[in-house]
Amino acid sequence: MDDCIKTFQLRTFTYENVIEWIPFDRLSGIVEIGKGGFGSVYKATWLDGIRNVDGYSNYKRTRETSSIVALKTLASSKENNNNFLKEFRSLLKCKLNHCKLAIYGVTRxxxxxxxxxxxxxxxxxSLYK
Structure with a gap:
């Protein structure tokens, strides 16, 4: 997981697109909002907030005070981290190719x-729309 994050960080050119490890205790109010055959999706509040660049303040790097985020897990992520890493890598490649859905990081x-x-x-x- 660490190698995957490091590789993506080396390919990221902007502050707001950095993928980061998010400590699980920095997420609150976690509620399941969807479930399928391959995993579940949750809604949560990220207490540290997403990264921003303020174009009105000399492009100052900031964070929102907190942000509502979606958490996605694979049904097998507890037993087999390989499938989780494959999907995460695929989504990071999509992000490098200017995917519209923001990916902030991973947690456990x-x-x-x-x-x-x-x-x-x-x-x-939906993650697919």
Missing amino acids: NPETKESFMVFQYVNGG
Whole structure:
């Protein structure tokens, strides 16, 4: 996982597109909003907030105070991290090719050992639209 994040960070040119490790305890109010055969999607509040560049303040690097995000996990992420990493790498490649859906990073629940990808939350949306 660390190597995957490092590789993407080396290919990112802008502050707001950096993929980061997000400590699980920095997410609150986690609620399941969808479930399928391959995994589940949750809505949560990221207490540290997403990265921004303020174009009105000499392009100052900032963070929102907190942000609503979507968390996606694969059903097998507890037992087999390989499928999770394959999907995460595919999504990062999409991001490098200017995918519209923002990907903020990854996290892991220390109690259940479940890994999550952290995305832009789109109310009523889908990861595939």
